[in-house]
Amino acid sequence: MDFLSLFCTAALLAGGLYWFVCILGPAEQKGKRATDLSGGSISADKVQDNYNDYWSFFRRPKEIETTDKVPDFVDTFYNLVTDIYEWGWGQSFHFSPSIPGKSHRDATRLHEEMAVDLIEAKPGHKILDVGCGVGGPMRAIASHSGANVVGITINEYQVNRAKLHNKKAGLDSLCEVVCGNFLEMPFQDNSFDGAYSIEATCHAPKLEEVYAEIFRVLKPGGLYVSYEWVTTDKYESDNAEHVAAIQGIERGDALPGLRSYSDIGEAAKKVGFEIVKEKDLGKAPAGPWWNRLKMGRVAYWRNHIVVTILAAFGIAPKGTVDVHEMLCNTVHHLTRGGESGIFSPMHMILCRKPSHS
Numbered sequence: 106m107d108f109l110s111l112f113c114t115a116a117l118l119a120g121g122l123y124w125f126v127c128i129l130g131p132a133e134q135k136g137k138r139a140t141d142l143s144g145g146s147i148s149a150d151k152v153q154d155n156y157n158d159y160w161s162f163f164r165r166p167k168e169i170e171t172t173d174k175v176p177d178f179v180d181t182f183y184n185l186v187t188d189i190y191e192w193g194w195g196q197s198f199h200f201s202p203s204i205p206g207k208s209h210r211d212a213t214r215l216h217e218e219m220a221v222d223l224i225e226a227k228p229g230h231k232i233l234d235v236g237c238g239v240g241g242p243m244r245a246i247a248s249h250s251g252a253n254v255v256g257i258t259i260n261e262y263q264v265n266r267a268k269l270h271n272k273k274a275g276l277d278s279l280c281e282v283v284c285g286n287f288l289e290m291p292f293q294d295n296s297f298d299g300a301y302s303i304e305a306t307c308h309a310p311k312l313e314e315v316y317a318e319i320f321r322v323l324k325p326g327g328l329y330v331s332y333e334w335v336t337t338d339k340y341e342s343d344n345a346e347h348v349a350a351i352q353g354i355e356r357g358d359a360l361p362g363l364r365s366y367s368d369i370g371e372a373a374k375k376v377g378f379e380i381v382k383e384k385d386l387g388k389a390p391a392g393p394w395w396n397r398l399k400m401g402r403v404a405y406w407r408n409h410i411v412v413t414i415l416a417a418f419g420i421a422p423k424g425t426v427d428v429h430e431m432l433c434n435t436v437h438h439l440t441r442g443g444e445s446g447i448f449s450p451m452h453m454i455l456c457r458k459p460s461h462s
């Protein structure tokens with residue numbers, strides 16, 4: 106091969122690689138680089154074993170029902186997926202209704218701001234973020250409202266990521282992050298002016314338990330809003346396709362069991378809340394929340410090749426390929442759930458702790 110053909114081939118390969126990795130990249134700006142993918146707090150050599158343990162949990166359904174084992178299982182899940190989520194989705198680990206003419210990033214922010222507007226957060230207020238992830242919503246909410254936000258997550262790796270992002274965003278004076286279990290929060294009674302949870306309490310084996318904790322730490326008169334993952338009134342438990350989609354969602358998202366939309370208000374009332382408003386924000390006229398998942402399909406396929414190559418070279422931990430494959434399958438179930446209308450990740454409930462309690 107002469108020099109010119111060699112040069113042209115190399116240029117073509119480099120251009121192709123650039124196109125594959127950069128141009129075909131995820132729709133949103135990356136929170137992470139592919140070369141930085143890790144197993145969270147799990148050492149690289151244990152990622153595969155932890156992934157196998159995660160799956161074996163579902164082969165022993167009785168254990169999922171054992172409340173005290175669930176937080177550990179959820180912690181393992183977030184060690185495995187946090188970097189991949191940040192890399193391919195961003196710093197907010199939730200869905201939002203799609204809004205014509207607006208980017209995913211704007212739609213995400215509006216969905217977060219709606220939560221804090223609903224609880225009437227103001228500068229000087231102390232607001233609790235129940236299940237805060239790496240803090241995307243917390244930062245949007247603190248800068249929108251001027252309130253102080255305290256986030257809690259079971260996953261220590263997320264705590265460190267959230268603290269790093271808060272500092273980088275210059276919001277560390279308004280945002281605090283605590284590692285802990287939202288079923289036994291390390292906060293005093295009546296200590297928060299308001300609270301919110303975005304797609305997080307679905308990980309609680311019993312919704313009443315986390316709602317009771319939120320009720321305890323809220324000041325009397327304080328508002329709490331939650332975006333819940335639920336099955337809707339279209340879900341039929343004797344329809345095999347419906348059951349397969351919901352089971353797929355539970356397995357790919359570390360859920361001890363999806364609840365029906367009708368259980369949410371019941372759980373809130375049971376622990377003493379007054380219900381101010383309840384609405385499925387995923388229903389029309391809202392744009393389909395699953396559009397973003399569908400639009401990303403080419404990027405997921407590209408990501409899978411990138412992850413496979415990185416794992417083969419020992420840059421990403423062994424096991425990352427399996428975790429990524431599990432997430433690719435989850436996309437299918439979530440999309441089916443959205444399109445068929447049997448599932449919503451944004452059943453909103455706004456509650457008040459009575460002033461006399």
Ligand SMILES: C=C(CC[C@@H](C)[C@H]1CC[C@H]2C3=CC[C@H]4[C@H](C)[C@@H](O)CC[C@]4(C)[C@H]3CC[C@]12C)C(C)C
Pocket residue numbers: 189190192193194197198199200304305307358359401404405408409429432433435436
């Ligand atoms: C509330 C929860 C998480 C909701 C979503 C943020 C995540 C659910 C499924 C995730 C993803 C699926 C496919 C991944 C893709 C294969 C990869 O290349 C890039 C990341 C994904 C897009 C990833 C991003 C986050 C989700 C959309 C649950 C856990 C309660």
Ligand SMILES: C[S@@+](CC[C@H](N)C(=O)[O-])C[C@H]1O[C@@H](n2cnc3c(N)ncnc32)[C@H](O)[C@@H]1O
Pocket residue numbers: 176179183196197198199235236237238239240241242257258259260263285286287288302303304305306308309
């Ligand atoms: C899907 S993420 C959502 C994160 C964040 N609300 C957001 O929208 O970006 C769910 C969060 O709930 C947290 N979580 C789940 N179970 C928990 C528990 N028992 N105690 C504390 N946090 C928990 C996870 O660690 C994770 O941060």
